[in-house]
Amino acid sequence: xxxxxxxxxxxxxxxxxxxxxxxxxxxxxxxxxxxxxxxxxxxxxxxxxxxxxxxxxxxxxxxxxxxxxxxxxxxxxxxxxxxxxxxxxxxxxxxxxxxxxxxxxxxxxxxxxxxxxxxxxxxxxxxxxxxxxxxxxxxxxxxxxxxxxxxxxxxxxxxxxxxxxxxxxxxxxxxxxxxxxxxxxxxxxxxxxxxxxxxxxxxxxxxxxxxxxxxxxxxxxxxxxxxxxxxxxxxxxxxxxxxxxxxxxxxxxxxxxxxxxxxxxxxxxxxxxxxxxxxxxxxxxxxxxxxxxxxxxxxxxxxxxxxxxxxxxxxxxxxxxxxxxxxxxxxxxx
Amino acid sequence: xxxxxxxxxxxxxxxxxxxxxxxxxxxxxxxxxxxxxxxxxxxxxxxxxxxxxxxxxxxxxxxxxxxxxxxxxxxxxxxxxxxxxxxxxxxxxxxxxxxxxxxxxxxxxxxxxxxxxxxxxxxxxxxxxxxxxxxxxxxxxxxxxxxxxxxxxxxxxxxxxxxxxxxxxxxxxxxxxxxxxxxxxxxxxxxxxxxxxxxxxxxxxxxxxxxxxxxxxxxxxxxxxxxxxxxxxxxxxxxxxxxxxxxxxxxxxxxxxxxxxxxxxxxxxxxxxxxxxxxxxxxxxxxxxx
Numbered sequence: 192x193x194x195x196x197x198x199x200x201x202x203x204x205x206x207x208x209x210x211x212x213x214x215x216x217x218x219x220x221x222x223x224x225x226x227x228x229x230x231x232x233x234x235x236x237x238x239x240x241x242x243x244x245x246x247x248x249x250x251x252x253x254x255x256x257x258x259x260x261x262x263x264x265x266x267x268x269x270x271x272x273x274x275x276x277x278x279x280x281x282x283x284x285x286x287x288x289x290x291x292x293x294x295x296x297x298x299x300x301x302x303x304x305x306x307x308x309x310x311x312x313x314x315x316x317x318x319x320x321x322x323x324x325x326x327x328x329x330x331x332x333x334x335x336x337x338x339x340x341x342x343x344x345x346x347x348x349x350x351x352x353x354x355x356x357x358x359x360x361x362x363x364x365x366x367x368x369x370x371x372x373x374x375x376x377x378x379x380x381x382x383x384x385x386x387x388x389x390x391x392x393x394x395x396x397x398x399x400x401x402x403x404x405x406x407x408x409x410x411x412x413x414x415x416x417x418x419x420x421x422x423x424x425x426x427x428x429x430x431x432x433x434x435x436x437x438x439x440x441x442x443x444x445x446x447x448x449x450x451x452x453x454x455x456x457x458x459x460x461x462x463x464x465x466x467x468x469x470x471x472x473x474x475x476x477x478x479x480x481x482x483x484x485x486x487x488x489x490x491x492x493x494x495x496x497x498x499x500x501x502x503x504x505x506x507x508x509x510x511x512x513x514x515x516x517x518x519x520x521x522x523x524x525x
Numbered sequence: 526x527x528x529x530x531x532x533x534x535x536x537x538x539x540x541x542x543x544x545x546x547x548x549x550x551x552x553x554x555x556x557x558x559x560x561x562x563x564x565x566x567x568x569x570x571x572x573x574x575x576x577x578x579x580x581x582x583x584x585x586x587x588x589x590x591x592x593x594x595x596x597x598x599x600x601x602x603x604x605x606x607x608x609x610x611x612x613x614x615x616x617x618x619x620x621x622x623x624x625x626x627x628x629x630x631x632x633x634x635x636x637x638x639x640x641x642x643x644x645x646x647x648x649x650x651x652x653x654x655x656x657x658x659x660x661x662x663x664x665x666x667x668x669x670x671x672x673x674x675x676x677x678x679x680x681x682x683x684x685x686x687x688x689x690x691x692x693x694x695x696x697x698x699x700x701x702x703x704x705x706x707x708x709x710x711x712x713x714x715x716x717x718x719x720x721x722x723x724x725x726x727x728x729x730x731x732x733x734x735x736x737x738x739x740x741x742x743x744x745x746x747x748x749x750x751x752x753x754x755x756x757x758x759x760x761x762x763x764x765x766x767x768x769x770x771x772x773x774x775x776x777x778x779x780x781x782x783x784x785x786x787x788x789x790x791x792x793x794x795x796x797x798x799x800x801x802x803x804x805x806x807x808x809x810x811x812x813x814x815x
Contacts, residue, residue: 247620253619253620253623300799300802300803301802304802304803304806305806306802306806308619309556309562309619310757310802310806312623313750313753313754313757313798314798314799314802316750316753317750317754317795317798317799318795318799320750320791320795321792321795321796324788324789324791324792324795325792327788327789328786328788328789335788441746441750442746445627449624449627452620452624453624456620487639488638488639488642488643489634489635489636489637489638489639489742490635490639492631492634492635492638493631493632493635493636493638493639495631496628496629496630496631496632496635497628497632499624499627499628499631500625500628500629500632503621503624503625503628504610504613504625507617507621
């Protein structure tokens, strides 16, 4: 199985992957709190980007509402913990099916009626917004006033309840990102993976070739939604507070998809590289502006927008495909 | 709820909805011709709202008086945007265009935030509290003027597309890209013109809307989404559909705000969207895809 996963991958790429992994495992030992926070954020978005990539990158379905699944995961785990003391890993048993069911309902609505492309994207935003307004009025989860997890000084890291030092979250997210990476590679090499690519490239042709496109698109949206909800669970326990206005916001969905977009849609490295590049730009900008003594709200985001614009114009396929070609890391054509 | 109050709210909702419709019309025109989804649509509207706001604060110019100049300024913005950046993206994949417009949207929102601060602002015109009585109906002056202005602009656009040579040429570009190239039309220039027109539409809508609502820099994405809901509801590419969809959404929001809680009113527009996608995916006035 493992040998199968590395088929056709160049030695240089594998070596790079090993080095990258080693760096990520060892880095926290020398990194300070600030760097650790930034790294955690990168892994968080790399993981979510990977999950989202299954939809657009593999199956060709543009979702702009992934905040919905993050929010469902976050709220399910937080509410179960606050109300019943149920730990996050157990609540995954509810959060993942719930998010997958939400994804399935959107998919069912859209794919049965051939709602595709832009229409599908709008539908995903609309459902996420619907959930945002809904949770704003749901008193059981604190409505718009927010839902808070009890915070205390933890002497020991409690992995089972995800209570403890930020370092623990870093390693949990690192494990999740690695698993998502391997999982996505396995998916791409599976029967479903090839069907997805066929659907992405030409849906009519895929249908004509006998692929049950409805079924495989449903599969993509459910896997992606379920994976994304785990990110939400981590979000809830990392930040300890949840507001519908933040968690379900369109800007959350956009943050999730910027990584894979910038890194390279449909590639396995894209979401990771994109999250890294974007976070580096954002943090670099913040440091630069602070150094220059500019403290206007919005300046940071403005420059972020401009850099994003330049990246889109200069590297249409994303950073990773360009980088991989430049340094001979591209996958060999079999 | 007494019937006369319900009726008053409904009429107010429909009039507001006409302005929404004009906003959506801009989106529909751009998508219908250029085939680019303007994800910065609501942000462009906020831009126009702030221009109107600044002119009112500085020179006390009524937004309705400044409607045409602001629409022209937005036309220039849209034209330059399409000619300068978006035209080179029309052959790129959909998600690449989307990312470009998201970047533009982020830039607009934050430029406005830097220039005007995060607080909600509005204009107080002299006739802000006037109203007209028609039998049992009481109509706010601002809403009436807004509705009439929106219909006028939409009508002018309709006449332009229907009866002028340039309008016909633009429709030709929309119908058949290759055909338009073959008969010698400068398609990219017409695309720029179209994006300009769409921007002018949304600029006019923003100027009018400032009479009715506050503006904050971050309100853009919500309007972008609203515009999409309206266009899909009315039927992509149908000009009367955009206005009809706008009225429907305006009406629903107003009545829902009255009967339930105002903060939940947007849920009802989403519900309309889901119903339309379920039972009439091509939109109320849209033609079935062939």
